[in-house]
Amino acid sequence: MVTAQLTPVGVGIHNVLIATDFSRYSNVALTFGLDLAHDYRATAYVVSVIPTDEILLAGPDAYVPAKDATRRDLLELKAELTRSHAYVEGKDYHLYMLEGAVAEAILDFACAQQIDLIVVATHGRSGLGKVLMGSVAEKVFRQSPVPVLTIGPRVHRTTYKSPTQNILVPTDFTPASERAVSYAAALARARKATLTLLHVLNPAAVKGVAARASVEQGIKTKLAELLGREADGVQCGVRVEAGRVETTILETADKIAADLLVMGVRPWNGILDRLMWPHAYEVVCQSPCPVVTVRGNSADRRISI
Numbered sequence: 001m002v003t004a005q006l007t008p009v010g011v012g013i014h015n016v017l018i019a020t021d022f023s024r025y026s027n028v029a030l031t032f033g034l035d036l037a038h039d040y041r042a043t044a045y046v047v048s049v050i051p052t053d054e055i056l057l058a059g060p061d062a063y064v065p066a067k068d069a070t071r072r073d074l075l076e077l078k079a080e081l082t083r084s085h086a087y088v089e090g091k092d093y094h095l096y097m098l099e100g101a102v103a104e105a106i107l108d109f110a111c112a113q114q115i116d117l118i119v120v121a122t123h124g125r126s127g128l129g130k131v132l133m134g135s136v137a138e139k140v141f142r143q144s145p146v147p148v149l150t151i152g153p154r155v156h157r158t159t160y161k162s163p164t165q166n167i168l169v170p171t172d173f174t175p176a177s178e179r180a181v182s183y184a185a186a187l188a189r190a191r192k193a194t195l196t197l198l199h200v201l202n203p204a205a206v207k208g209v210a211a212r213a214s215v216e217q218g219i220k221t222k223l224a225e226l227l228g229r230e231a232d233g234v235q236c237g238v239r240v241e242a243g244r245v246e247t248t249i250l251e252t253a254d255k256i257a258a259d260l261l262v263m264g265v266r267p268w269n270g271i272l273d274r275l276m277w278p279h280a281y282e283v284v285c286q287s288p289c290p291v292v293t294v295r296g297n298s299a300d301r302r303i304s305i
Helices: 024-039 052-057 060-085 102-112 127-133 136-143 175-191 212-231 245-255 271-276 279-286
Strands: 015-019 043-050 094-099 117-121 148-151 166-170 194-201 235-242 260-265 291-295
Touching (some): 015 102, 024 043, 024 117, 024 148, 043 060, 060 094, 102 136, 136 291, 175 194, 194 245, 212 235, 235 245
Parallel strands (some): 166 260, 194 235, 260 291
């Protein structure tokens, strides 16, 4: 498990960790991650984790073949990166094979290498299968003290736009979302992107309210105050919408043609979190653009997405 605090939130990206399981989803994440590391002139660490406990459940004879297969996959990946991008290992990136529980191995490595940003893909499991099996991506972004860029199954290489042009930040005024706003504003400033803050209202809370316009204006004022000095040098906008949280976030992302979502998330507290507060994972799975998650303080017990 992670034993030390990583670099606090910020956009000083010097070391990028890119996790891969050699699936087509993680191949897209690998491309995003390497491009991002190149943009920031950061050191890229590409890691694959052998899930030791899961393999040993299949029997003691399964471990050596699994390790050999991973080694072959890494060599093939190295050859492909050389062939397709002229990337050189040791110069443009570093390859590592890790062992153990996947999420924990990724986070431990990130801690040891002082990683500033973790890049992962999710296969988008949902429903009972996701609850029982868990999601490596979700475990990583809910436990990581540094921002995590997650690539969902709807993100394709052809949708990637560089530099980032439109950043959407859903916020519910919790410390986690305030940290996300700060990170997104710094990122927007560095990338000369437009920043939009979104607050989603519960439709039941404003149904029949005669002063709904006044309520929405009050929230827009709070959003503007939340931006505060963060807005200096950044083209900003605020929106207040009513509806189901994840659906409204995704619809708004489509409306403004967002090419990056930045969200604050609760710390990981196990299976009950996935049953009760699924918003962040559902957004990641359905988002057509990459999602950066910024974890709130572990002492923050208020509801966040």
